[in-house]
Amino acid sequence: MNRYSDGDIAAIYRVIEQRRDMRHFLPEPLEPALLQRLLRAAHLGPSVGFMQPWRFIRITDTDLRQRIHALVDEERRHTADALGERQDEFMRLKVEGVLDCGELLVAALMDRRERHVFGRRTMPQMDLASVACAIQNLWLAARAEGIGMGWVSLFDPEALGALLGLPPGATPVAVLCLGHVPAFYAEPMLQQEKWANRQPLDAMVFENTWRHEDANPA
Numbered sequence: 001m002n003r004y005s006d007g008d009i010a011a012i013y014r015v016i017e018q019r020r021d022m023r024h025f026l027p028e029p030l031e032p033a034l035l036q037r038l039l040r041a042a043h044l045g046p047s048v049g050f051m052q053p054w055r056f057i058r059i060t061d062t063d064l065r066q067r068i069h070a071l072v073d074e075e076r077r078h079t080a081d082a083l084g085e086r087q088d089e090f091m092r093l094k095v096e097g098v099l100d101c102g103e104l105l106v107a108a109l110m111d112r113r114e115r116h117v118f119g120r121r122t123m124p125q126m127d128l129a130s131v132a133c134a135i136q137n138l139w140l141a142a143r144a145e146g147i148g149m150g151w152v153s154l155f156d157p158e159a160l161g162a163l164l165g166l167p168p169g170a171t172p173v174a175v176l177c178l179g180h181v182p183a184f185y186a187e188p189m190l191q192q193e194k195w196a197n198r199q200p201l202d203a204m205v206f207e208n209t210w211r212h213e214d215a216n217p218a
């Protein structure tokens with residue numbers, strides 16, 4: 001039969017529900033075989049035209065990690081400035097664990113992507129969507145293995161690309177903090193910190209046509 005066992009199905013939904021974006025880590029490194037399993041899970045992700053546009057750079061040099069952290073911190077300050085009235089609230093949030101996590105990866109889009117037209121002629125950004133699918137696979141596999149992951153997008157991609165020697169056309173997409181964690185947050189940290197709440201599913205699902213919000217709700 002095509003269907004998984006009830007226990008397997010429950011595990012899939014559980015890992016989806018319990019995956020969290022993590023920013024608090026323990027310093028222990030990841031076991032190499034475990035990291036390899038996680039990267040393989042990422043590599044099994046779907047991709048537009050099967051182009052497999054993801055590239056992962058392991059950051060093992062401590063000085064380089066510090067420099068990546070400096071870029072993230074710089075962008076964190078720019079973000080705070082751009083936020084206006086929520087600036088102070090944002091600066092109090094923990095938005096990355098770059099220096100604390102056991103393993104640091106940078107996920108990037110490969111160069112020479114213009115050769116891949118299948119599924120991208122009208123929407124070239126489907127390459128980015130494909131990398132995101134790979135990252136989500138990694139995230140879910142990590143959660144099942146008891147490993148936390150934080151997706152950090154606070155950086156100037158040109159500066160990070162230059163730091164990592166990316167070829168022209170390639171671009172970094174995510175700094176991924178991976179590692180053992182003291183505990184997984186019970187709900188999104190941004191919800192715990194009252195930055196935002198998960199919206200009801202009903203507000204996201206429409207039928208046949210876009211449901212425009214009432215401009216003047218009673």
Ligand SMILES: Cc1cc2nc3c(=O)[nH]c(=O)nc-3n(C[C@H](O)[C@H](O)[C@H](O)COP(=O)(O)O)c2cc1C
Nearest residue numbers: 019020021094095096151152153154187188189190
């Ligand atoms: C594309 C993307 C970029 C993100 N960038 C950051 C980031 O720079 N810093 C951060 O703290 N969290 C980042 N996150 C994590 C989100 O804040 C998190 O997914 C959201 O708050 C929901 O929490 P959850 O993932 O635990 O369900 C990012 C998530 C995604 C999907």
